[in-house]
Amino acid sequence: KEEGLDKEDFQFIVNQWYERDLLDGLIRKYRLGGDCYFPEVNNLQEEIKQLHFSLLPGEIKRYRILGKETSKIVSKICKNIRPGETENEIRARLAQYLWSKNINPHLILIGSDERIFAYRHPIPKGKKIRKYVMVVVCAERDGLIVNMTRFVYFGLLPQELKEKLYEVAKVDASFITNTRPGKKV
Structure with missing residues (x-):
């Protein structure tokens, strides 16, 4: 749920990535580009890849x-x-x-x-x-x-909150440990 996006000028269209109905409807209406293969979508994988550079x-x-x-x-x-x-x-x-x-x-x-x-x-x-x-x-x-x-x-921090923060810290620690230049996460 996102706060502030419940106004009348927004229409949420939600589906699973593997469901084709939404994509088929968009393809008929718009020209689409993406970084993965779909027969009717312009493959922009190389162009998008160029936007991801390592810092000097x-x-x-x-x-x-x-x-x-x-x-x-x-x-x-x-x-x-x-x-x-x-x-x-x-x-x-x-x-x-x-x-x-x-x-x-x-x-x-x-x-x-x-x-x-x-x-x-x-x-x-x-x-x-x-x-x-x-x-x-x-x-x-x-x-x-x-x-x-x-x-x-x-x-005093409630036990349930302590446990949630500990679990989040474990995920963060894993990302920090495994994020290195040239290494795939």
């Missing part, structure tokens, strides 16, 4: 610097969050700090309490925070974008 050593250095700076800012924001603040107030403060370091926030998502579980990508609202906050940012500088998510919980 200088870019890797700048990417790491951007990650460290963004992490410091997000950590500072998270340490200063207080119950009763609104999600929008946190978003504004985070954007201000990022801009002050010449970092462009392409995306800021803030969700709190039940909204964290109700929406995968919670759009910040005027909702007041009670116990639990998720802060997500996609931060860009000079064409490089870092993404990060942080959680803040006020009080």
Whole structure:
């Protein structure tokens, strides 16, 4: 479920990737391109592949610097969050700090309490925070974008939440361990 996409000007068409009915209807209506083989779809695999390049050593250095700076800012924001603040107030403060370091926030998502579980990508609202906050940012500088998510919980962390966070950390650790230049994930 995606928050904010329930307006009348959107029509969701959902099917399984292997079902042909939707694809057949789109093929009759539009010219389509893709990165996999379908007889009626223009194969753009090589063109799309060219868009995926490894970073050069200088870019890797700048990417790491951007990650460290963004992490410091997000950590500072998270340490200063207080119950009763609104999600929008946190978003504004985070954007201000990022801009002050010449970092462009392409995306800021803030969700709190039940909204964290109700929406995968919670759009910040005027909702007041009670116990639990998720802060997500996609931060860009000079064409490089870092993404990060942080959680803040006020009080004793419930066991169920501890277990969920542990499982997510295992997945993250696996990706970090196995993501290397030239290595397929």
